Amino acid sequence: MILMKYDVIVIGGGVTGCAILRELSKYDLSVALLEKEEDVCSGTSKANSAIIHAGYDAENGTLKAKLNVRGSELTKQLAKDLNFGYRNNGSFVVCFDEGDRPGLEKLYERGVKNGVKGLEIIEGDKAREMEPNLSKNVVAVLYAPSAAIVCPFEMTIALGENAVENGAKVFLNTKVTDIKRKDDGFIINDEFECKAIVNAAGMYGDVIHNLVCDEKIELTPRKGDYCLFDRECGDLVKHTIFQLPSKFGKGVLVAPTAHGNMLIGPSATDISDKEGNNTTIEDLDMIIDKAKLSVDNIPFNKVITSFCGLRARPKGDDFVINEAADGFFDAIGIESPGLSSAPAIGEYVGDMVTARLGAKKKENFKETRDGLKKLNKMNYEERGKLIKENPLYGNIICRCEEISEGEIVDAIHSVIPATSLDAVKRRVRAGMGRCQGGFCSPKVMAILARELNIPFEDVRKNNAESPMVYGKLGQDDEI
Amino acid sequence: MKYDVVIIGGGPAGLSAALAVRKEGIDSILIIERDDKLGGILNQCIHNGFGLHTFKEELTGPEYACRYIEKVLEEKIEYKLNCMVIGISDDRKVTYVSKEDGLCTVEAKAVILAMGCRERPRGALNIAGFRPAGIYSAGTAQRLMNIEGYKVGNEVVILGSGDIGLIMARRMTLEGAKVKCVAEVMPYSGGLKRNIVQCLNDYDIPLFLSHTVIDIKGKERVESVVIAQVDENRKPIPGTEKEYKCDTLLLSVGLLPENELSKLANVELSRVTNGPVVSDSFETNVEGIFACGNVLHVHDLVDYVSSEADLAGTYAAKYVKNQKGDREYLDVEARDGVRYTVPQKIDVKNMEDRIIVRFRVSNEFRGKSIVVEADGKEIRRVKKRVLAPGEMEQLFLNKAELEGVKKLCVCLKESV
Missing domain, CATH: 3.50.50.60 (FAD/NAD(P)-binding domain)
Structure with a gap:
């Protein structure tokens, strides 16, 4: 058997894996990423609060504190360089009782120690001037102007694609089931050979770790339910509104999204099933009740979808990032603030791995990425010009988000190609709007079938086990 | 490009409205349809039961649509397929995109909204x-x-x-x-x-x-x-x-009228129907913008969509010809089991001698009567054995009985 040889293989195509891959692609190394699903951004990275936290939550001196603050700085520039949705909207942590004020002050002090800039405690009335729908019961607020919101799909895909543009390889539908040690490296699935492995396998980080390391670890899925609201409600709050954190995380937030929707959530319930990303009535009811405490006038009849994400919770309170065995690096237990920290985790792990391999930076690293065209963000003139160049941009497929056939075709043939309905949706938002794909999904299926040259019935929602239809009608009628 | 009437949507409402506009003698009409054929949602409704009121026979959805499409072709009414309207201004400039035309803006003396609805x-x-x-x-x-x-x-x-x-x-x-x-x-x-x-x-x-x-x-x-x-x-x-x-x-x-475009034109929407608030001439609060069909309120029967759109088209054509003057509206209040009415307001001075008011009830009711009160006085009472939210109701009002009225309401009362 011929093995595919790489210097470094990253396991897991979430935001952490993609950020690490991009960092490694800056060096004179051959690098690849293995992802078990049909697309990157298919686990924790696709279902979270989409927040770039300012960095006051984590205890001073932890990896979380250090990487969050650094990650938040890096993300701002990255969003420009790699073209993903980002908005520096600032955040509030609210308290409802004078008795909780010391908690707010503690957060403030911790944030200052962590190096967060611009933190300020402001009184309820002033906060309501900035945020008119803030609850009348809010007495004081920790204001963090550096907090931001991102599109986590675009961010993950952008990091992965920029790595590919710089020579990295991404293998989709490639689940790691076996890792063997050899003298100077590893053999994965009897298919790949590498000198170093980075384990960024998210919820399955423990499973991958335990394939290699003697000291076994366990990650607990902590589920979080969310409700997403129609873009009509995108202006209800401008800032991300948190409540004072508890031992179960940062509590329920109310926030705008980078695409102008509104999001509430998450819950925080520990479960045992690593695939258990189903919402539950209890958790949905809980987040609705909690969200009402922070913000008035939430129009609950404008929910367009609800979803659940799993955080991979480690035993300790910090990220698990280290060389767990010779040449085997863990980047796991990346719960919140994992998205905010991702670019910094990339740097941190990149430094460890390249030092170990004695790698040097390439001279021709391409820092920027164009990304996909977004016609509905353009003015009429630009848009008209583009349609003239490529008429497919004039054929609107997703009417809610106003996405054209041309944009969908671009996504299907992009650097990391979209091969499923969900993958198209994450790249261009077709099906992400208020009808939730009711009108466009048959049309997107037809475009996928045509562009991938596969039968219509072979189009999947996401992975191979998710068929949309079961063959042509009338085929059972044979005599 | 300039047209007298631009109709957004080539489904049953848009088609019927277009024919009515033509019947009033207006030549300059454009139907803009986002799909690749006229007929709207009827094209996928291959079951029968359509047309019992309009044609006194049972047709399938595509057959019903075909009756209108043939007339539109006969009348040589201009239409564009695969065109998605992305903007309407309150001065009736309509912008659409398509493969063929690129990005295009047309001006209209009157616009008829007929975009239909979507599923929850x-x-x-x-x-x-x-x-x-x-x-x-x-x-x-x-x-x-x-x-x-x-x-x-x-x-x-x-x-x-x-x-x-x-x-x-x-x-x-x-x-x-x-x-x-x-x-x-x-x-x-x-x-x-x-x-x-x-x-x-x-x-x-x-x-x-x-x-x-x-x-x-x-x-x-x-x-x-x-x-x-x-x-x-x-x-x-x-x-x-x-x-x-x-x-x-x-x-x-449930179905929701699809009014994203209406909002761009500053059309006032009803919180109950999720469609525009219209007068007896199916005109919205924005002068020269009319609405009909499921974009206005969700119907049970396409026959009612067609007849409503026929009226809307007629009024839009009259508006283009006469630029109707001052309007003074009498609000129609819906209460006590009546969820809403369409129209929501009546221009008594300019109204036809007899108009139709359609509405839905808020719950299942037995032994109730539909009652219309003008200035507190009962002017209509219709006994109903069963009323249900799933069935649209209607009644007629005469100009003669509304003249001088300050307060009009439609409600349910116990049958006596």
């Missing part, structure tokens, strides 16, 4: 569970079967007893699927009585009233759904859960 998705009900393949709104499943020609599922549960859900219960059964049940959260059906009989009862498909889906299982494709009875506050009752093995969940949980 799962998220609107916040149903808990996984998010696998196999969860379709009934209309999407209908398109996949009737237009694309594919088998959508083998074992099916349907949530919601709206008409499309009922039609699809029968349709999927006829194509060999097993429809296990229809669950309806309300204590009454959301669809027409005739559809309950012809689509469920005739095929022994059980209808569970006051039931809803509380969980969806299956990570990649639906594997089962859990249904439970609900109490009077629509909260699931513990202990009543039943799990149904299935690969498909269809949702028929």
